[in-house]
Amino acid sequence: MEYPGNLFVVAAPSGAGKSSLVKALLELDARLAVSISHTSRAPRGQEQHGREYWFITPEEFRAMAERGDFFEWAEVHGNLYGTSRAGIESRLQGGEDVVLEIDFQGALQIKQLFAHAVLIFILPPSWDELRLRLARRGDTEPEVIAKRMNNARLEVAQAQHFDYIVVNAVFDTAVFDLKTIVHAQRLKYAAQRRNRSAVFQALDLP
Numbered sequence: 001m002e003y004p005g006n007l008f009v010v011a012a013p014s015g016a017g018k019s020s021l022v023k024a025l026l027e028l029d030a031r032l033a034v035s036i037s038h039t040s041r042a043p044r045g046q047e048q049h050g051r052e053y054w055f056i057t058p059e060e061f062r063a064m065a066e067r068g069d070f071f072e073w074a075e076v077h078g079n080l081y082g083t084s085r086a087g088i089e090s091r092l093q094g095g096e097d098v099v100l101e102i103d104f105q106g107a108l109q110i111k112q113l114f115a116h117a118v119l120i121f122i123l124p125p126s127w128d129e130l131r132l133r134l135a136r137r138g139d140t141e142p143e144v145i146a147k148r149m150n151n152a153r154l155e156v157a158q159a160q161h162f163d164y165i166v167v168n169a170v171f172d173t174a175v176f177d178l179k180t181i182v183h184a185q186r187l188k189y190a191a192q193r194r195n196r197s198a199v200f201q202a203l204d205l206p
């Protein structure tokens with residue numbers, strides 16, 4: 001599938017800093033919007049329906065999957081997560097850029113569907129630092145941390161399939177790396193589509 005808008009997919013092991021980085025990137029770049037996924041998991045803490053996720057039942061999720069309402073979906077840590085077509089198709093068709101914050105299984109499905117999607121994997125600077133970030137965020141149960149650290153090793157093994165790897169050591173440096181990838185892709189894709197005005201726009205030229 002090919003749409004005029006750019007599609008950026010960001011994946012990471014839990015605790016690496018993906019949500020914080022994407023949030024900072026969106027604040028710097030008004031032309032990016034994040035896609036809100038559907039999930040069968042229950043809301044946690046302050047989470048709101050339609051803000052962090054669209055929270056639905058496993059039955060509703062399965063029905064949507066059977067109808068083909070998702071571009072991709074996957075089971076992650078025992079819950080179902082998916083990117084709905086309705087959420088991003090019109091934006092991409094309108095030439096606007098979209099960021100997907102999804103797991104590696106979903107990222108690889110998206111690359112099959114959209115050859116021009118850019119896959120970015122966020123790595124923590126070390127396993128020790130990942131453990132510290134999980135603990136600092138409030139995941140303090142030893143079993144929860146152990147499970148996430150085990151999953152992290154499996155997820156990091158998939159980083160080779162991604163277009164870029166960003167190491168989130170110093171936060172602002174990692175945000176800058178993401179910004180550079182987004183900027184470079186906008187130029188490349190606009191040039192590929194022979195869209196001169198989009199190249200000028202990406203360069204902020206009049």
Ligand SMILES: Nc1nc2c(ncn2[C@@H]2O[C@H](COP(=O)(O)OP(=O)(O)O)[C@@H](O)[C@H]2O)c(=O)[nH]1
Nearest residue numbers: 014037038073074076081082083101102103106
């Ligand atoms: N494939 C896929 N994965 C998703 C989607 N939305 C969120 N995820 C991933 O599901 C995992 C769990 O997310 P979440 O429950 O919010 O957070 P966590 O439990 O704190 O890591 C993360 O790796 C997310 O990136 C989606 O639409 N599709």
Ligand SMILES: Nc1ncnc2c1ncn2[C@@H]1O[C@H](COP(=O)(O)OP(=O)(O)O)[C@@H](O)[C@H]1O
Nearest residue numbers: 014015016017018019020133137168169170171
């Ligand atoms: N570069 C960084 N240095 C130190 N702490 C960080 C950095 N990036 C993120 N964090 C912290 O690590 C924790 C996990 O970040 P979060 O964005 O929730 O991760 P993810 O979305 O990948 O699960 C949060 O407490 C966040 O403030």
